[in-house]
Amino acid sequence: MTLALEQILNGVQFGVALFLLAAGLTLIFGIMGVINLAHGSLYLIGAYGAALVSQRTGSFILAILAGLAASAIAGLIIEFVVIRKLYARDHVQQVLATFGLILFINEGATILFGRQPLFVAMPPALSGAVEIIPGVPYPTYRLAVIAVGLLVAFGLYLFVNKTRVGMLVRAGATHRDMVRALGVDIRLLYTLVFGLGALLAGLAGLMAGPLLAVQVGMGEQILILTFVVVVIGGVGSIRGAFFGAMIVGITDTLLRGFLPALLRSLMTTSQADALAAGLSSMGIYLIMALVLLIKPQGLFSGQN
Amino acid sequence: MARTEAAAGVNPGARRILLLRGAGLVVLAVVLLLLPMTANAIGDPALITLATRMIIYAIAAASLNLILGYGGLVSFGHAAYFGVGGYVVGILYFHFAADDLFLGFIPGSNQFLITLFAAMVVSGLAALVLGALSLRTTGLQFIMITLAFAQMVFFLFVSLKVYGGDDGLIVRRRNLLFGLNMANDTTFYFVCVTIAALYFAVFWRLVGSRFGLVLGGIRQNERRLAAIGISTYRYKLVAFVIAGIGAGIAGALMANFSKFVSPDMLHWSRSGELMIMVILGGGATLFGPAIGAVILVGLETVLTGWTEHWQFILGPILILIALFTRGGVLTLLENRRAPDA
Numbered sequence: 001m002t003l004a005l006e007q008i009l010n011g012v013q014f015g016v017a018l019f020l021l022a023a024g025l026t027l028i029f030g031i032m033g034v035i036n037l038a039h040g041s042l043y044l045i046g047a048y049g050a051a052l053v054s055q056r057t058g059s060f061i062l063a064i065l066a067g068l069a070a071s072a073i074a075g076l077i078i079e080f081v082v083i084r085k086l087y088a089r090d091h092v093q094q095v096l097a098t099f100g101l102i103l104f105i106n107e108g109a110t111i112l113f114g115r116q117p118l119f120v121a122m123p124p125a126l127s128g129a130v131e132i133i134p135g136v137p138y139p140t141y142r143l144a145v146i147a148v149g150l151l152v153a154f155g156l157y158l159f160v161n162k163t164r165v166g167m168l169v170r171a172g173a174t175h176r177d178m179v180r181a182l183g184v185d186i187r188l189l190y191t192l193v194f195g196l197g198a199l200l201a202g203l204a205g206l207m208a209g210p211l212l213a214v215q216v217g218m219g220e221q222i223l224i225l226t227f228v229v230v231v232i233g234g235v236g237s238i239r240g241a242f243f244g245a246m247i248v249g250i251t252d253t254l255l256r257g258f259l260p261a262l263l264r265s266l267m268t269t270s271q272a273d274a275l276a277a278g279l280s281s282m283g284i285y286l287i288m289a290l291v292l293l294i295k296p297q298g299l300f301s302g303q304n
Numbered sequence: 305m306a307r308t309e310a311a312a313g314v315n316p317g318a319r320r321i322l323l324l325r326g327a328g329l330v331v332l333a334v335v336l337l338l339l340p341m342t343a344n345a346i347g348d349p350a351l352i353t354l355a356t357r358m359i360i361y362a363i364a365a366a367s368l369n370l371i372l373g374y375g376g377l378v379s380f381g382h383a384a385y386f387g388v389g390g391y392v393v394g395i396l397y398f399h400f401a402a403d404d405l406f407l408g409f410i411p412g413s414n415q416f417l418i419t420l421f422a423a424m425v426v427s428g429l430a431a432l433v434l435g436a437l438s439l440r441t442t443g444l445q446f447i448m449i450t451l452a453f454a455q456m457v458f459f460l461f462v463s464l465k466v467y468g469g470d471d472g473l474i475v476r477r478r479n480l481l482f483g484l485n486m487a488n489d490t491t492f493y494f495v496c497v498t499i500a501a502l503y504f505a506v507f508w509r510l511v512g513s514r515f516g517l518v519l520g521g522i523r524q525n526e527r528r529l530a531a532i533g534i535s536t537y538r539y540k541l542v543a544f545v546i547a548g549i550g551a552g553i554a555g556a557l558m559a560n561f562s563k564f565v566s567p568d569m570l571h572w573s574r575s576g577e578l579m580i581m582v583i584l585g586g587g588a589t590l591f592g593p594a595i596g597a598v599i600l601v602g603l604e605t606v607l608t609g610w611t612e613h614w615q616f617i618l619g620p621i622l623i624l625i626a627l628f629t630r631g632g633v634l635t636l637l638e639n640r641r642a643p644d645a
Contacts, residue, residue, distance in 0.1 A: 029444050085627050091378050091447060096583050097626035099576045104619030111613050224455050224572065227448035235444055271465055278463015285456035289437050292449065296440040 002136045007257040008250060009132075013142045015249025016149025020204035021222060022229040022241035023156060024197025030173035030236025032190050034083055035091055037098035039201055039226070040219030041105040042078075046071035046202025048109060051118045051214045060123035067206030068199060075198020079191055087190070106216050117213035145207050152203065153242055160238055169193060173236040225252075228284055232291045234298025243299060248284050255280030336497050340490045352489050353561075358601045359496045360557045363503050365581035365593035367550025372579065373587025374511055375543050376523030378447050381434070381454025382578050385548040387570030388430050389423035389555025391461060394473040394565035396422060401476065416479035416486070416495075416560070423556035424549045430457070431548025432541070439540050451572060458570040472566025479560055486560070496557055503553065508590055510546070519543055520588070551578075580622060 025039050049070030054063035082101060086094045126144050129137035160166040168189055171179045180186050204222075212218065229248050233240025259280050263272035291299060336355075343351035364386050371377040396419050399405065399412025406412065413419055434453045441449055467473050478486040485491050510516055521529045522536050530536050559565045568574070577600065585596030603621075607614030 033444075035444055035447055082623055082627070089626075091444065092372070092579070092583055092587070093626045095378065095380065095447065095576075096580060097623045099580070100619040100622030100626065102619070103615040103622070107613050107616035107619065111616060220572070224452060228452050231441075231445055231448050231452065274463050274465040274469055276463075278459050281459035281463070282456045285452055288449070288452060292437055292440055296445075298445070 003257075005132070005136060006138060007254055009138060009142065009146070010257075011250030011253035012246065013146050013149075013249070014253055015246040016146055016153075017204045017208055018222070018226055018229050018249050019149060019153060019242050019245035020200045021226040022233065022245050023153075023238050024200045025226055026230045026233065026236055026238065026241045027169065027173065027193050028197050029230065031169060031176065031193050032083075032087055033176065034086055035094045035098070036083065036197075037095060037223065038078060038101035038105065039197065040221075040223030041102055042071045042075055042198045042201035042219075043205035043208075043222060044105065044109065044216070044219035045074045046205030047209050047214045047218065048113065048118070048205075049202070050206035051120045051209050052113075054120050054209070055118070058121075060125075063120075063209075064206060067209075068202050071202020071205065072195055072199045075195055075201075076191070078198075079194040083194060084187075084190075102220065106219075109216050113216075115216065117215035118209075119213060120209035122210045141210060145211075148203075148207065152200070156238060165189075165192070225284070228288050231288055231298060234301035237298070237300040240298055240300030247287065251287060252280065252284050255283045340493055349489070352493050354601070354605060356489070356493045356496050356561055358598045359493075359500050360554050360561060361578075361581060361597040361601055362594035363500055363557070364551050364554035365578050365585070365597045366504065366507055366590075367547045367554065368578045369582045369587055369589075369593040370507070370511070370519075370547045370550070371540075371543050372582050373589070373592070374516065374523065375519045375540060377439075377540060377544070378579075379438075379450040379544070379547075380447050380572070380575050380579065381438075381450035381452075382547070382551055383570050383572070383574035384434070384454035384457040385427040385431055385551035386555040386558070386574065386578070387461065387565070387567070388427045388457065389552030390559035390565040390569050391467070391473070391555075392423040392426045392552070393419045393479065393556045393559035394475055395467055397475045397479070398467060398473060414477070414479050416481035419479050420553065420556050423552045427552025427555065428545050428549040431545045435541050435544035435548070439537060439544065451575065454570060454575055455572060458567055458572070461567045461570060468566070470567065472564055472568070475559055475563045475565065478563060492561065496561070499553065499557065503550065504590065504594075507550075511590070515539070515542070523588075584625065 028036050046067040050063040050067030053066035122141055126141040128140050130140050132138045229244040233244030260273050260276040263276045339355055340352050343349055368382045371379055396413045400414045438449045518539050526536050581596035581600050582593045584599055586592035
């Protein structure tokens with residue numbers, strides 16, 4: 001029981017990270033019509049920025065700032081140099097260009113920082129554990145990640161639903177051409193949305209640092225899961241991104257947590273572990289297939 | 305597009321193009337025939353294996369071109385069928401070597417024609433199932449879903465510890481075909497050339513047929529085709545399956561060629577590479593993807609010779625191609641001749 005609670009919290013924490021990426025990605029899809037494969041690279045840049053500064057200075061606050069700044073700056077450069085020219089193009093060309101970006105950024109990171117994964121120290125204030133219910137300790141850092149994620153989700157909700165810019169963002173996601181026709185400076189809106197997406201991706205990356213090893217390739221691993229989230233939630237919908245991320249995060253974690261034990265009773269340990277790892281990786285794709293069968297546009301589609 | 309109609313026309317310009325094209329084919333055949341001899345003569349037999357790899361990727365890229373170029377379906381998971389084809393060869397050889405039964409009733413095999421056929425059937429079935437689901441969506445969702453499903457198949461093979469899991473599966477000897485010495489790289493090269501020639505001949509007939517025209521129509525305006533009573537979903541699904549079978553053929557050849565299969569064959573970046581080949585050479589053209597395959601495999605070979613970090617150079621090249629050419633190197637030449645495209 002306590003194990004289940006722990007696993008569910010781990011799932012929520014993973015879901016929060018997925019949400020931070022998916023929110024940006026779904027807005028960029030929905031508003032600009034651009035498929036940005038390099039979104040995972042922004043996550044990578046955020047993680048590296050924070051990891052390097054944290055190793056040099058030992059300050060977690062500075063690391064956070066560095067991670068956010070690095071991903072935001074990288075995002076703006078990418079938008080200005082590449083993405084801006086892709087708005088009116090086919091998806092094929094967008095895929096090609098952003099695939100090129102991935103190769104460039106991944107290989108650049110390898111040249112600069114090597115293939116050795118970086119490990120980031122947990123900030124001392126958050127390295128302990130809290131008893132969530134008596135007798136069940138849970139790592140403070142993971143709780144903090146969940147808190148930050150939920151806070152950002154709430155902030156994003158307020159921003160999108162209660163502010164004027166947010167109104168334009170919503171309008172842009174459903175009626176792009178109409179917004180343009182009404183004389184809104186869509187270019188500025190695009191840059192803003194892309195920058196916001198980069199910032200969120202960087203935040204997810206820097207928070208993942210102390211939990212995972214920071215290494216080249218981490219961006220694509222999570223990017224593909226983010227795609228699944230966006231498909232399940234529906235393109236252009238932040239609400240969809242949130243629920244999709246929670247579904248994917250919790251399912252993935254629970255499968256990983258409980259499937260090996262389940263299979264071990266049926267076969268030898270090493271075989272069971274490998275099969276369980278594979279099946280739990282496949283689980284979320286099966287859920288995606290199921291959602292597609294019922295609602296091809298996703299659970300909370302913003303577009304028709 | 306204009307190309308297929310031009311071939312059927314009778315005006316003198318079209319006839320000249322037809323002649324040029326015939327001459328081009330003859331030159332291509334001569335080059336392919338003489339390549340092994342030349343390579344040995346100049347003391348660079350590695351050229352033969354390089355050419356074999358190019359030919360195998362040409363088949364894979366052409367198969368993707370059927371849906372990506374002709375059908376306008378941006379599938380980002382084509383490596384899945386390439387890998388499935390490879391694994392069919394690997395797994396059948398594994399059970400042949402162990403002399404037991406796959407799933408308890410299918411005997412292994414090392415006969416090239418049998419394993420190739422099995423690879424076509426299995427990759428076609430995989431494409432049928434995943435395509436039927438993926439094609440319920442369009443546009444961005446379709447790109448993401450094909451990618452995600454390919455990733456699912458990738459994890460399936462990673463988890464199969466019996467067949468090597470992460471480490472892959474070694475095929476100790478190439479499959480047998482008649483009495484040929486398949487271990488010889490030149491012989492295997494000619495086997496690949498023959499299969500590629502057959503494949504491209506069938507492909508040419510296919511895209512010129514009514515089916516091919518409907519597929520092109522779907523790319524241009526799916527709604528209009530639906531309005532005149534064509535069930536576009538069915539056409540797209542059949543195209544998806546045919547494309548999957550083509551990739552399966554290429555995968556089976558690759559498994560024989562490198563005598564090794566691993567989940568790496570299904571990695572998402574491999575799907576990206578296949579896509580690049582199609583775009584590089586020009587979609588919706590018969591030989592465009594083949595040219596793209598030659599360019600990309602050649603570029604990789606040259607760049608890896610220079611530096612270990614060749615992707616650092618390839619990345620910006622891809623970005624430049626995406627930003628400054630519209631539809632590949634081939635169309636760049638064609639557009640200069642015929643500005644109507």
